[in-house]
Amino acid sequence: MRAETPRAITLALDVPEWPGHRAGQHVDVRLTAEDGYRAQRSYSIASPPLASVLEITVERLEDGEVSPWLAGEAQPGDELELRGPIGGYFVWEPARGGPLLLIAGGSGLVPLMCIERLRRAAAPEIASTLLVSARSQEDLIYAEELSEGAAVVTYTREPPPGWTGYARRVDRAMLTEVAPPPEQRPHCYVCGPTSFVEVVAEALVALGHHRALIKTERFGATGG
């Protein structure tokens, strides 16, 4: 277990007979209460396919049913009911090529980080642009890994003191400055809250990016 932010934690899962996964896939975690009530949520896999451990990153949502336990009460050694790997749509493999344009809102960064980690390890020659929208520095997961120019970060609510980078929501002007031009046919992956995904996907289409190359994943604001 590794704290990423005051509200988000990365959990390493030891899954017997894990068949392996593709970058961008998720798992479903199911909790069963003593009275039999069951709650199930999807969590993106953070660790790249080549890694020896399976990791998920969970952000605690105060009114959630699953995340408060995973990112608050779970202890090393606890057992989880897990289903996966799941999903064949929001995935990337080096054979698909690039360039890559990865755009994350909040903890929507998790599956995109999985893709980016795979690219770095297996296909560093493929160009990649990672744009991350976070409310504040305190909310930015994987902050250490994203320092040193690995990502373009925009802070939407509370930029750190002295911040000279972007401090607004992702918009067309920002995408024009940051993203590869549509002529390069970047493979676009957008993940975040529903409204974030809608706005970013619409902006990409308006800028001339190919609809068929834009893959989206929404996690909803009350998903946890």
Added chain:
Amino acid sequence: MDETMLDGNAAAGDFQELFAVEVTQMVGVCAGCGLTGPLAEAHMFSLAPGLTLRCPGCDAVLARLVHLPDRTLFELRGLLRLEVS
């Protein structure tokens, strides 16, 4: 905008339990407006004990999956066609 809305990606796990193929990758054609796209891009509303997929174009119900104690119902009322490649 309904922030509780997810998308078809989140339905993949439930489908995976029923079918041997990865359903959300399939391209569906909406019987209402003809919009064509992967089910992963459909709008998904998860209200226990089931889930509903709606067309992102016209909001019509494409499919419903409902878990009952003794069986599972899978309704495809709004899908004209599913394409597997």
